[in-house]
Amino acid sequence: MATPSIKEVAQRAGVSVGTVSNVLNRPWIVAPTTRQRVQDSIRALGFVRNEAARHLRAGHSRTVGLVVLDVANPFFTDLAEGAESLAQDHDTVVMLCNSKTDPVREGRHLDQLEQQRVRGVLITPCDSTDPRLSELAAKGTPVVLVDRAADGGHCSVSVDDRLGGRLAGEHLIGSGHRRIAFIGGPLTMQQVADRLTGFTATVEQAEGVALRTVEVDVMGVKQGRAVGERIAKLGKKSRPTAVFCANDLLALGFLQAMAVAGLRVPEEMAIVGYDDIDFAAAAAVPLSSVHQPAELLGRTAMELLQEEVDAADQHRHRQVIFQPDLIVRASSDVTR
Template sequence: MMAAPSIKEVAQRAGVSVGTVSNFLNRPWIVAPTTRQRIQDSISTLGFVRNEAARHLRAGHSRTVGLVVLDVANPFFTDVAEGAESLAYEHDTVVMLCNSKTDPVREGHHLDQLEQQRVMGILITPCDSADPRLLALTARGTPVVLVDRAADGGHCSVSVDDKLGGRLAGNHLIETGHQRIAFIGGPLTMQQVKDRLAGMTATVEKAGDVELQTHEVDVMGVVEGRAAGERIAQLPKRSRPTAAFCANDLLALGFLQAMAVAGLRVPQDMAIVGYDDIDFAAAAAVPLSSVRQPAELLGRTAMELLQEEVAAAELHRHRQVIFQPDLVIRESSSRP
């Protein structure tokens, strides 16, 4: 196998010093235009590729940003990643996507690996935002920005007012005449789920004559939504909810499938509202009402906060950005 061309060979071919080639690679603006062109021609002819790992080792960090999400199969996080990557590209930065699968042990493994890789920073939707490892990372020099999760001041964060989202869903279902509502989501220790349930609970308590049933799931996916729907469909009609608020759209889509199998009509027998407003929501067999989160904007804003923190270093002051959700009403919860 032929050895890769070295920086010394590039310098010899271009007729310049090794230091000039190094300046071209790291501070091109200080190299004269004609010299830059000679070096670029030499690099192209020789097929030189600089050793990024060695450069990162010298600099102490890389141009890579870690993005740790709860469920890479959820299109919501795909949109978050799209927003983060779009800004990273503009700043000549690469995003490394990691999937925790809502598993704290797996999440910890990813955090360890990213720190060992000397990433520029980490964007994360954590299993537990109070995890001391997150503050420890920051203390050791790796900036951390929480995504879709509010921080208490120890980090920058971008989030959505999930309590408001729960209230929006609750008000809509109560206004359309429902007095027995099911909440499907979990685990209930997850902050987003707790906040969405809290918003719905506050709305139900204010109404006074509405019953709220909570059905906890371990994972917020289509399979779990379908299983919850099957259990609820088997309840006697007099006690069965007439509406369901699902903590994300994947649960809602599975719940919708269960209603079809059970012969229950949506929305006549069961109204359904999801959360996130992923693309599949509008394309469902019965178009799904959903509380919309600005997923791409969350990712892009998180990357912007990270770039600010890296640039400002010790002068940086953490910011918490909170977006407002919107309720998108479609056929799954329209008035029968």
């Protein structure tokens, strides 16, 4: 069945095509009775306007692209929710794209979003120095980095991950641990590198603390469980007594491995994660975690993007940095 046209709507309502267009785009200038007649015709015919064609004429769409590293991580789900909550206020739709930390896949998403003439792009990039991001902005599509600091070429919203690493280190060392492991990766990701840098700086300031670093390619539950299984097999005198995982999914997988191996948490193994996703507090042993405000990150990123869209040539890039907090729970608190 052919899609009804705007001309057919006009004929059925007994008005001009221009009047139908006004009802669709500027309904307040059309008399209420005429507007109702047009709307009745639209419903009767099942007319759906061609948004793509309208966007091509306008030069941009009402869609904002959100490109994240791992849609399976609840942190990014919360971030998307924050972005979408503000997007609704601006009659904008968020299109979620999952790069899976793959630069090639990320590049394809950016190409497709540009072809769609999106209003802008919010992105947690695999590499914040990727020239593709600057090229996109130079061609008129605003880009805001999310959960990643920018050097001034873009707006950005991030968390002080070095501070987050220091908070985790101070907590574990202050709890008496002297054999500690860091699990995260890939270390080329700026967030992971910054968390390790802050953590390492704290360890180096303490006497007699040995740090083991375990790099993973993907930060998921499966990878955390695999690392946990390997560490659990180490001898008691060489095994770390505490681990800091670069995200909560790794930490939850590691926690599962400790349960299977029969190691008590936190008495024999203290665990601290990062992100403070909802599952952290709901774990069998509630997980200590460095909290970062995911929804606020998404909402603030959308605010910066909207500022850039509205201000155009008058816009000045801003870098917003939030401070993390350590939420101590049973997985690392031996006093509970």
